[in-house]
Amino acid sequence: xxxxxxxxxxxxxxxxxxxxxxxxxxxxxxxxxxxxxxxxxxxxxxxxxxxxxxxxxxxxxxxxxxxxxxxxxxxxxxxxxxxxxxxxxxx
Amino acid sequence: xxxxxxxxxxxxxxxxxxxxxxxxxxxxxxxxxxxxxxxxxxxxxxxxxxxxxxxxxxxxxxxxxxxxxxxxxxxxxxxxxxxxxxxxxxxxxxxxxxxxxxxxxxxxxxxxxxxxxxxxxxxxxxxxxxxxxxxxxxxxxxxxxxxxxxxxxxxxxxxxxxxxxxxxxxxxxxxxxxxxxxxxxxxxxxxxxxxxxxxxxxxxxxxxxxxxxxxxxxxxxxxxxxxxxxxxxxxxxxxxxxxxxxxxxxxxxxxxxxxxxxxxxxxxxxxxxxxxxxxxxxxxxxxxxxxxxxxxxxxxxxxxxxxxxxxxxxxxxxxxxxxxxxxxxxxxxxxxxxxxxxxxxxxxxxxxxxxxxxxxxxxxxxxxxxxxxxxxxxxxxxxxxxxxxxxxxxxxxxxxxxxxxxxxxxxxxxxxxxxxxxxxxxxxxxxxxxxxxxxxxxxxxxxxxxxxxxxxxxxxxxxxxxxxxxxxxxxxxxxxxxxxxxxxxxxxxxxx
Numbered sequence: 001x002x003x004x005x006x007x008x009x010x011x012x013x014x015x016x017x018x019x020x021x022x023x024x025x026x027x028x029x030x031x032x033x034x035x036x037x038x039x040x041x042x043x044x045x046x047x048x049x050x051x052x053x054x055x056x057x058x059x060x061x062x063x064x065x066x067x068x069x070x071x072x073x074x075x076x077x078x079x080x081x082x083x084x085x086x087x088x089x090x091x
Numbered sequence: 092x093x094x095x096x097x098x099x100x101x102x103x104x105x106x107x108x109x110x111x112x113x114x115x116x117x118x119x120x121x122x123x124x125x126x127x128x129x130x131x132x133x134x135x136x137x138x139x140x141x142x143x144x145x146x147x148x149x150x151x152x153x154x155x156x157x158x159x160x161x162x163x164x165x166x167x168x169x170x171x172x173x174x175x176x177x178x179x180x181x182x183x184x185x186x187x188x189x190x191x192x193x194x195x196x197x198x199x200x201x202x203x204x205x206x207x208x209x210x211x212x213x214x215x216x217x218x219x220x221x222x223x224x225x226x227x228x229x230x231x232x233x234x235x236x237x238x239x240x241x242x243x244x245x246x247x248x249x250x251x252x253x254x255x256x257x258x259x260x261x262x263x264x265x266x267x268x269x270x271x272x273x274x275x276x277x278x279x280x281x282x283x284x285x286x287x288x289x290x291x292x293x294x295x296x297x298x299x300x301x302x303x304x305x306x307x308x309x310x311x312x313x314x315x316x317x318x319x320x321x322x323x324x325x326x327x328x329x330x331x332x333x334x335x336x337x338x339x340x341x342x343x344x345x346x347x348x349x350x351x352x353x354x355x356x357x358x359x360x361x362x363x364x365x366x367x368x369x370x371x372x373x374x375x376x377x378x379x380x381x382x383x384x385x386x387x388x389x390x391x392x393x394x395x396x397x398x399x400x401x402x403x404x405x406x407x408x409x410x411x412x413x414x415x416x417x418x419x420x421x422x423x424x425x426x427x428x429x430x431x432x433x434x435x436x437x438x439x440x441x442x443x444x445x446x447x448x449x450x451x452x453x454x455x456x457x458x459x460x461x462x463x464x465x466x467x468x469x470x471x472x473x474x475x476x477x478x479x480x481x482x483x484x485x486x487x488x489x490x491x492x493x494x495x496x497x498x499x500x501x502x503x504x505x506x507x508x509x510x511x512x513x514x515x516x517x518x519x520x521x522x523x524x525x526x527x528x529x530x531x532x533x534x535x536x537x538x539x540x541x542x543x544x545x546x547x548x549x550x551x552x553x554x555x556x557x558x559x560x561x562x563x564x565x566x567x568x569x570x571x572x573x574x575x576x577x578x579x580x581x582x583x584x585x586x587x
Contacts, residue, residue, distance in 0.1 A: 014199045050207035059182045060196040077194035
């Protein structure tokens with residue numbers, strides 16, 4: 001992975017509740033180490049933007065979707081299981 | 092409790108008005124029991140018949156498949172979506188993407204999407220297909236169960252009438268897999284697709300509607316192209332027909348006389364006899380009698396081909412072809428094995444609805460005995476009789492006895508209690524000759540002759556002659572010839 005390659009993510013949540021906060025916290029922790037902050041995260045509150053959830057087939061919250069680079073990956077849950085997450089990112 | 096008429100034919104009758112309004116009903120069934128068709132139809136009939144809009148939540152098939160598959164039912168979902176009458180909430184599994192689960196989650200996004208779709212178009216009906224499929228999308232079944240309970244509560248809050256489908260593994264056993272009936276407990280419907288006597292038989296049963304009434308037990312249904320699910324409401328058909336005193340001709344002056352002046356206009360007539368003893372002829376006479384008074388007649392033939400039937404009728408001096416051209420007759424020939432009993436029944440019903448005949452003849456009902464199970468056949472006979480009776484027109488049905496010399500048939504035993512008139516045709520062996528006898532066994536609400544008369548068939552049809560005077564045991568199939576002396580003695584026995 002080159003440094004120039006930026007990873008783009010979208011995190012779908014509902015409001016600002018403990019599980020969405022946990023997901024954001026865990027996400028930042030893992031990506032800071034792994035990708036040297038070469039990540040862009042967009043947080044979408046589907047209560048405010050339900051059609052975004054519809055268009056992207058989001059059923060559960062929190063759901064993290066890697067938009068680029070390909071392939072697209074969907075991670076469901078509050079990301080508490082960090083070893084799994086790291087393994088998933090190929091580390 | 093208030094009910095919402097679904098518009099699904101027959102279902103509103105057995106449910107005594109439809110689904111409980113504003114509630115969620117569980118629709119459970121094995122694979123291939125037509126759950127998705129029923130769920131789709133619930134929304135489709137809402138749009139077509141009562142202008143109520145619907146949201147379809149799919150956990151299983153992608154919307155594209157549903158749109159395509161349901162076109163054969165005549166439901167133009169694509170068009171309805173464009174007009175804003177139908178919305179999909181697509182929660183089908185995404186095959187093009189890797190999905191992993193880590194940590195806790197809930198299905199809040201699904202709830203938000205359903206609520207959004209419902210509010211956006213102002214939907215009053217929601218179909219969810221199927222709960223089993225959402226369980227297989229997530230590893231954590233406990234979360235799914237909790238979330239579905241939340242969904243049921245949320246649907247109630249939205250004020251919609253909802254139908255959730257769910258899988259079963261057995262036709263008779265636990266209500267549903269994954270214990271889903273625990274959170275959608277109030278209203279449960281079961282669809283079955285049972286193999287019985289090597290034939291598939293679909294039935295629907297309303298297991299419970301909390302706080303409101305419904306018909307109990309299993310009702311047969313069929314799935315037809317362009318119609319979808321059609322439930323056959325056997326015993327839910329109300330017997331509220333008026334009884335007519337108007338007489339119509341049987342087509343034979345002599346038979347009219349035997350019946351005390353003809354058949355009643357709204358009666359069911361059963362003609363029973365062995366093969367070849369004149370049932371089809373009597374059917375033809377019945378039709379001829381109708382058409383000669385300008386009545387429209389419908390003939391449903393299950394034993395002979397059109398050509399055979401028309402040729403035989405010509406032999407008796409009745410020209411079916413000409414009658415058809417005059418618009419007074421419609422002949423429908425069907426090979427019994429060509430369809431299941433339910434499909435035959437629906438066909439008969441739609442023929443009657445479309446042609447609007449003044450009299451109907453079915454020759455013979457017995458031919459259909461072999462198509463279904465005994466139970467299915469019984470239901471078939473009762474339904475067909477009810478359809479005809481509801482129209483307040485005479486219906487003549489023929490039944491073939493199993494043995495040449497008479498005796499009861501299955502058809503008769505199912506039929507005799509609902510028929511108003513029973514006519515027996517029997518072979519009579521007399522002095523080395525086969526002759527034919529006819530008698531009116533029963534005629535509800537009228538005097539009728541008790542004698543067994545001889546009848547002959549020639550190129551002008553049927554001729555009923557004199558009673559068999561010196562013969563006993565015709566109906567039991569063992570006729571005995573009595574001498575004149577014996578006859579006189581027997582007659583004296585019953586005189587004071």
